[in-house]
Amino acid sequence: xxxxxxxxxxxxxxxxxxxxxxxxxxxxxxxxxxxxxxxxxxxxxxxxxxxxxxxxxxxxxxxxxxxxxxxxxxxxxxxxxxxxxxxxxxxxxxxxxxxxxxxxxxxxxxxxxxxxxxxxxxxxxxxxxxxxxxxxxxxxxxxxxxxxxxxxxxxxxxxxxxxxxxxxxxxxxxxxxxxxxxxxxxxxxxxxxxxxxxxxxxxxxxxxxxxxxxxxxxxxxxxxxxxxxxxxxxxxxxxxxxxxxxxxxxxxxxxxxxxxxxxxxxxxxxxxxxxxxxxxxxxxxxxxxxxxxxxxxxxxxxxxxxxxxxxxxxxxxxxxxxxxxxxxxxxxxxxxxxxxxxxxxxxxxxxxxxxxxxxxxxxxxxxxxxxxxxxxxxxxxxxxxx
Amino acid sequence: xxxxxxxxxxxxxxxxxxxxxxxxxxxxxxxxxxxxxxxxxxxxxxxxxxxxxxxxxxxxxxxxxxxxxxxxxxxxxxxxxxxxxxxxxxxxxxxxxxxxxxxxxxxxxxxxxxxxxxxxxxxxxxxxxxxxxxxxxxxxxxxxxxxxxxxxxxxxxxxxxxxxxxxxxxxxxxxxxxxxxxxxxxxxxxxxxxxxxxxxxxxxxxxxxxxxxxxxxxxxxxxxxxxxxxxxxxxxxxxxxxxxxxxxxxxxxxxxxxxxxxxxxxxxxxxxxxxxxxxxxxxxxxxxxxxxxxxxxxxxxxxxxxxxxxxxxxxxxxxxxxxxxxxxxxxxxxxxxxxxxxxxxxxxxxxxxxxxxxxxxxxxxxxxxxxxxxxxxxxxxxxxxx
Numbered sequence: 001x002x003x004x005x006x007x008x009x010x011x012x013x014x015x016x017x018x019x020x021x022x023x024x025x026x027x028x029x030x031x032x033x034x035x036x037x038x039x040x041x042x043x044x045x046x047x048x049x050x051x052x053x054x055x056x057x058x059x060x061x062x063x064x065x066x067x068x069x070x071x072x073x074x075x076x077x078x079x080x081x082x083x084x085x086x087x088x089x090x091x092x093x094x095x096x097x098x099x100x101x102x103x104x105x106x107x108x109x110x111x112x113x114x115x116x117x118x119x120x121x122x123x124x125x126x127x128x129x130x131x132x133x134x135x136x137x138x139x140x141x142x143x144x145x146x147x148x149x150x151x152x153x154x155x156x157x158x159x160x161x162x163x164x165x166x167x168x169x170x171x172x173x174x175x176x177x178x179x180x181x182x183x184x185x186x187x188x189x190x191x192x193x194x195x196x197x198x199x200x201x202x203x204x205x206x207x208x209x210x211x212x213x214x215x216x217x218x219x220x221x222x223x224x225x226x227x228x229x230x231x232x233x234x235x236x237x238x239x240x241x242x243x244x245x246x247x248x249x250x251x252x253x254x255x256x257x258x259x260x261x262x263x264x265x266x267x268x269x270x271x272x273x274x275x276x277x278x279x280x281x282x283x284x285x286x287x288x289x290x291x292x293x294x295x296x297x298x299x300x301x302x303x304x305x306x307x308x309x310x311x312x313x314x315x316x317x318x319x320x321x322x323x324x325x326x327x328x329x330x331x332x333x334x335x336x337x338x339x340x341x342x343x344x345x346x347x348x349x350x351x352x353x354x355x356x357x358x359x360x361x362x363x364x365x366x367x368x369x370x371x372x373x374x375x376x377x378x379x380x381x382x383x384x385x386x
Numbered sequence: 387x388x389x390x391x392x393x394x395x396x397x398x399x400x401x402x403x404x405x406x407x408x409x410x411x412x413x414x415x416x417x418x419x420x421x422x423x424x425x426x427x428x429x430x431x432x433x434x435x436x437x438x439x440x441x442x443x444x445x446x447x448x449x450x451x452x453x454x455x456x457x458x459x460x461x462x463x464x465x466x467x468x469x470x471x472x473x474x475x476x477x478x479x480x481x482x483x484x485x486x487x488x489x490x491x492x493x494x495x496x497x498x499x500x501x502x503x504x505x506x507x508x509x510x511x512x513x514x515x516x517x518x519x520x521x522x523x524x525x526x527x528x529x530x531x532x533x534x535x536x537x538x539x540x541x542x543x544x545x546x547x548x549x550x551x552x553x554x555x556x557x558x559x560x561x562x563x564x565x566x567x568x569x570x571x572x573x574x575x576x577x578x579x580x581x582x583x584x585x586x587x588x589x590x591x592x593x594x595x596x597x598x599x600x601x602x603x604x605x606x607x608x609x610x611x612x613x614x615x616x617x618x619x620x621x622x623x624x625x626x627x628x629x630x631x632x633x634x635x636x637x638x639x640x641x642x643x644x645x646x647x648x649x650x651x652x653x654x655x656x657x658x659x660x661x662x663x664x665x666x667x668x669x670x671x672x673x674x675x676x677x678x679x680x681x682x683x684x685x686x687x688x689x690x691x692x693x694x695x696x697x698x699x700x701x702x703x704x705x706x707x708x709x710x711x712x713x714x715x716x717x718x719x720x721x722x723x724x725x726x727x728x729x730x731x732x733x734x735x736x737x738x739x740x741x742x743x744x745x746x747x748x749x750x751x752x753x754x755x756x757x758x759x760x761x762x763x764x765x766x767x768x769x770x771x772x
Contacts, residue, residue: 048726049717052728057708327479335436337463
């Protein structure tokens with residue numbers, strides 16, 4: 001019986017199918033034990049076990065198929081003891097669909113003055129209370145086992161931008177080494193809640209093509225269940241980001257999902273889908289929403305602007321979201337003027353609904369072999385400030 | 387035609403029926419053009435055109451039958467120009483059920499250093515930008531016409547607690563005078579949006595029985611559509627509040643709705659229903675909710691308390707609210723620990739659901755002639771800190 005389980009585990013994987021391609025753009029299906037994800041997909045960010053200002057039933061309502069959690073934040077609060085007692089993150093936050101967890105590498109490496117990197121891992125001080133902690137490749141897998149995410153990410157080092165080539169070379173060696181150690185840790189451990197947990201690797205290499213190529217090839221040799229492109233959208237020009245994405249995807253297997261981490265604007269998403277990316281996450285729709293920036297099919301608006309004061313029309317006429325169907329620009333502007341929480345809620349719901357709509361629409365256009373044409377038309381509209 | 391409208395207006399009123407009494411407690415039905423309100427009722431406070439952290443559809447879901455707006459706040463922001471353009475507050479905030487608006491008197495008189503009272507009204511400086519404004523009885527009716535509330539409140543002066551008897555006498559004279567002027571202003575004006583707007587008077591008199599009696603009698607002589615008891619829950623002991631309420635209601639007509647302004651805890655509500663009150667409003671369920679105080683059928687809990695950290699049970703087992711049906715004490719505690727907006731949302735939804743449930747339950751018990759027995763049992767449970 002144990003032997004059978006062992007073999008079953010060896011073959012058990014998330015199943016990814018590319019249903020259709022339109023030039024380099026892909027319409028895929030990613031099957032997990034918590035449900036099917038149609039790609040390209042945007043993943044709302046729920047760092048601390050909640051997507052800020054949005055209820056779980058509202059995420060379902062707007063068509064969220066998978067959300068993010070963050071290993072670093074969840075490890076600190078509520079902590080793995082609580083998460084284990086609660087039966088993992090799905091049960092803790094009552095979210096029944098898939099969850100992907102960032103390994104926390106990005107957060108830890110952002111603590112520039114509070115962390116120390118060695119070959120074995122990284123020692124860091126909590127941003128909350130200064131307490132000392134150590135993340136190794138094995139440790140982040142263990143934590144993600146307790147969280148129970150459907151997709152776990154390897155511990156990586158994300159170099160800053162700009163960075164010296166020598167630094168990027170050494171950093172990438174560490175990332176590749178740690179990716180292998182994470183994979184071993186996954187093989188040597190079991191899921192705690194009866195569902196499969198995939199492990200995705202992260203291609204690094206800053207803006208250096210040859211390091212990106214080495215990184216991708218070394219990781220692909222290890223046969224991960226999916227591949228992320230990390231270390232972009234960290235301050236480099238958008239054109240560089242697109243170029244690095246396009247360059248990197250050629251070394252990734254067409255049969256595996258590709259995830260561009262931390263990206264981005266609606267325009268960034270379309271440009272990256274064009275270059276073969278399947279998955280995205282970004283705080284932009286919620287964070288910018290809380291600051292009053294609203295995304296619409298006709299461009300973006302600053303809802304605090306006085307010009308919306310007397311405007312009784314919906315934000316985006318005919319668009320399907322609770323915000324848009326029920327409230328006017330003038331009302332939303334008022335809520336932001338008077339600092340009411342409902343403004344944050346309605347802006348976040350609408351922006352996430354918009355991002356998810358954009359991904360569904362992109363998928364339709366890929367399936368209809370019309371992606372590039374539609375993309376060109378759409379990019380022009382999205383960039384407008386209305 | 388104008389003459390016919392004039393006579394129709396004279397007879398048009400909100401219809402209030404006392405369906406059942408159980409000692410002094412009343413189960414009533416208040417009919418407005420925006421729907422029927424079953425009393426006793428709690429009215430969630432939506433000062434600035436939103437009940438803080440709760441969506442309009444969620445108010446419907448938890449059984450809110452009428453909500454509050456505030457004339458002072460809405461006059462300042464978004465301002466009457468916006469409200470008129472938007473077709474009134476119902477349409478502005480997309481709330482189809484009844485709205486009651488406080489006249490703003492309480493807010494203006496709280497601006498102790500920023501306002502000056504005369505026989506004609508009160509001059510005050512905005513708490514936002516120091517700009518100067520004048521509220522007269524006629525003016526607050528005009529503003530409430532633009533807001534379009536189903537129940538308008540007269541401009542009153544709410545004396546502080548404690549206050550000298552001489553002050554309370556003079557203050558009450560002004561309140562009665564202004565109430566009459568408000569009534570005239572209502573008679574001399576028309577609703578703007580085609581639905582009837584009732585005017586409720588406010589009995590003042592601080593904690594002095596004879597002034598309360600004079601106030602109530604003078605106002606009842608004017609035949610208002612409903613009567614509020616104001617100037618309580620301003621710092622006096624609860625027993626004093628109950629005594630003043632009980633004393634005052636004897637002078638109010640049994641056929642008109644009675645509204646105890648700004649009250650209070652769940653216990654306050656039951657004690658006041660026992661004394662013949664039909665309507666309540668208070669920021670407590672939402673404000674205390676945002677501070678982590680959760681009301682349950684078994685008592686109140688501070689959800690920030692470390693003892694809930696590992697608790698995977700619902701807040702109030704079997705209670706009907708989105709919060710309670712979907713999330714654990716431990717999850718809610720986590721949301722408050724990490725300052726997530728969802729915590730404010732879930733606490734507010736739950737506490738309002740609890741207040742509205744308490745009113746529905748009280749009504750059932752009145753109709754079953756079991757109110758006092760049920761009240762005694764319930765009061766004991768509600769006061770517990772769990």
